[in-house]
Every structure is written in structure tokens, then in C-alpha cells.
Amino acid sequence: MGKESDRILGRVSHLEDGDSSRDIYDDWSGSYDHHLIEEFGYISPDIAAQALSDEVEEDEVAIIDYGCGTGLVGQSLNQQGFEIVDGIDISEGMLQQAREKQVYRNLIRGDLTTRIALDDAVYDAATCIGSMGAGHVGADHIPELLRPLRAGALFVSIMNGMYYAAGGFDRAFRQLESDSLWRVRRLEEFNYMTQLERPGWLLVAEKQAQD
Numbered sequence: 001m002g003k004e005s006d007r008i009l010g011r012v013s014h015l016e017d018g019d020s021s022r023d024i025y026d027d028w029s030g031s032y033d034h035h036l037i038e039e040f041g042y043i044s045p046d047i048a049a050q051a052l053s054d055e056v057e058e059d060e061v062a063i064i065d066y067g068c069g070t071g072l073v074g075q076s077l078n079q080q081g082f083e084i085v086d087g088i089d090i091s092e093g094m095l096q097q098a099r100e101k102q103v104y105r106n107l108i109r110g111d112l113t114t115r116i117a118l119d120d121a122v123y124d125a126a127t128c129i130g131s132m133g134a135g136h137v138g139a140d141h142i143p144e145l146l147r148p149l150r151a152g153a154l155f156v157s158i159m160n161g162m163y164y165a166a167g168g169f170d171r172a173f174r175q176l177e178s179d180s181l182w183r184v185r186r187l188e189e190f191n192y193m194t195q196l197e198r199p200g201w202l203l204v205a206e207k208q209a210q211d
């Protein structure tokens, strides 16, 4: 692994609750795709797009990509046949890279740990790939991520295995099911970088109708 990519991945992987990752991603934005794809063998975007495609017809599905970064997930969704994809991210540097890919309908700058500037119940699916964990989006914020989704919409997430347990996501995922906010369809552990030992979790959950 190259030294620079090693150093940045180390920084972003050792954030603590309350830290912000925005400056790291602003700095990383220009070399993020090269590091992730060429050096780490990052496969989460393709896995997420395939997981969504396994569950829904591509036609007319409006997707919100939370923590869209440089647009790798939007690109995989487009390649899978999903054409209506909006993205939201806190880092202007990452959004600039995403704009250049021209795979999103709308790109919004926003902080997913606050109220999101999206209407209720307007999307058929959401992706949140690599964007949950310390210094990113915490488990407490998931109900707000579900608000812009219609009942029956799918929430697809892939997250780092270390944060899954330590950040209380395992508990939160079960609690959301007990509270009838979502129904978990898939929850599977897999290695999401082919060039590194990087265990993570794939979640596919369906938003439940609220009374």
C-alpha cells in the first residue's frame, strides 16, 4: 500500500465520536478514487448496487445516496440501470468529484447528523455506504435518514465492522426492528476491500409504514 493512502486511511479509521471527518475528505477528494479502487480494491459500491438490484426493478426508482463522496456509489447504481439518484455529502471537495462524474440528478451539501434538507417520504431507496461510524454518521441518526423514504423503501448500507460493534450499530439495528421502523432483509458480514483485510457489514432493511 502506498504511504499516503495508508496514512489517510489510518486517520479516517481512528476518529472518535464527536470528531468531524469533513476536512480529511476535503483533502483526500482528489486522490480518493485512485486510493480506494486501485490500491485498496474497494468493492462496496458494486456490492450495494447489486444488493438493491436484487430486490427492486431499476425503472423509476428514486434513490438518495447518503454520504455520496466522490460518486462511486452513484456510478455503480447507474451501471446497474438506476437512473434517478440524488446525493448528499458534507464535504465540498468530495461533492466536486461527484459532480464531474455526472451520474447524479441532484447533489446537495449537507450534514447528515442534523435535520436533512429533504422532504418526507420522497425516495424509494437509500444507500449509505462507508458513511456510518465515528466521525461520520452515528446510529442515533438513522431515524432521520429514514424520514425522506417512503414506506416499503429499502435502506442499503455497508459499514466498517469495527464501528458496527463498537459504535452500537448492532444494537441500534435490532432496536429499529423492535420499534417497527424497519424490517431487516439482509445482514451479512464480508470483506469490502480485496487488497486489505477489511471486514464490514451489508445491511438491506425495508422501511415500515408508520401509523
Ligand SMILES: C[S@@+](CC[C@H](N)C(=O)[O-])C[C@H]1O[C@@H](n2cnc3c(N)ncnc32)[C@H](O)[C@@H]1O
Binding pocket: 021, 022, 025, 044, 045, 066, 067, 068, 069, 070, 071, 072, 073, 088, 089, 090, 091, 094, 110, 111, 112, 113, 128, 129, 130, 131, 135, 136, 137
Ligand atoms: C468513506 S467515504 C464514502 C463515500 C462513498 N459513499 C463511497 O462509498 O465511496 C464517507 C463519506 O461520508 C461523508 N460524511 C462524513 N460525515 C458526514 C456527515 N456528517 N454528513 C454528510 N456526509 C458525511 C464524507 O464527507 C465522505 O464523503
